[in-house]
């Protein structure tokens with residue numbers, strides 16, 4: 001097996017074995033604590049610009065298949081595991097993880113101490129890194145890392161958004177609502193769950209104007225997850241601002257952060273972010289705790305919107321950071337975490353029902 005090397009911008013180096021594609025890749029190195037769901041993680045467009053390390057020690061044991069994808073292709077810029085399973089076995093598995101990664105040109109490494117790496121990221125914070133199967137010279141690798149872009153200030157949405165609007169095919173059946181979904185890097189499971197909640201969905205590119213969206217006369221607008229720094233996406237924040245109050249809004253992750261900005265707030269970078277399928281979050285209105293799926297590096301600063309008529313609805317029980325908010329009068333709410341799961345627990349699936357309830361109420365109010 002070929003050698004690989006990982007170097008972080010603080011000089012931390014780990015030697016590893018290459019699997020997947022060979023080459024060299026740069027990105028922000030993050031760790032994900034999900035035990036399964038690696039194919040959904042790889043295909044989540046929010047991982048664009050990041051090299052993902054799985055903390056669970058054995059990955060690849062059920063292979064890959066054509067169902068577990070969250071978008072058309074993998075977007076992660078690199079993949080790191082402690083041990084890649086030598087065999088895969090599942091009635092759904094059709095292609096091994098290494099063949100899947102090689103086919104999609106994703107550089108991957110195994111056989112390194114992912115626990116040491118995770119502890120390093122936790123103590124130093126998320127950092128840029130390079131994973132290489134070609135260059136093993138630490139001075140040259142360090143120079144490449146230092147020349148690569150930092151996550152703060154990056155618009156990665158333009159790389160992952162759809163080029164043209166399309167209708168989500170859905171599973172059929174009667175649809176009570178028509179929803180326009182902004183694609184900032186949308187995951188299929190959000191679309192599947194909107195469909196299941198009774199919504200016919202039209203997906204539109206990130207740069208679509210508010211006027212065009214309103215001309216479609218939707219019952220509600222969905223703001224998707226997506227990669228990069230929300231603070232630089234002014235072109236869409238301005239359009240979202242025009243939709244506030246005009247139509248019910250539901251945002252997830254990047255969509256939530258963009259709503260925060262549109263309401264006049266700010267976002268900041270977390271030290272090492274939240275990535276995994278096991279974060280406890282409290283719904284402050286019901287006092288219920290949900291185990292949630294998470295994938296974000298930025299966070300809405302509640303202090304920055306405290307005078308904007310906004311209520312904090314959800315909080316992360318690990319570090320007390322903002323996990324959800326709603327407007328006190330206007331029909332909009334959003335969450336930082338992932339109620340669509342894919343992968344992860346389904347505890348928060350009720351939020352899709354909250355959205356349809358909001359659209360129903362808004363429709364009634366308009367008829368009066």
Ligand SMILES: NC(=O)CC[C@H](N)C(=O)O
Nearest residue numbers: 225226253254296297298
């Ligand atoms: N999953 C997402 O939508 C991530 C949002 C944003 N890119 C962040 O890192 O915080």
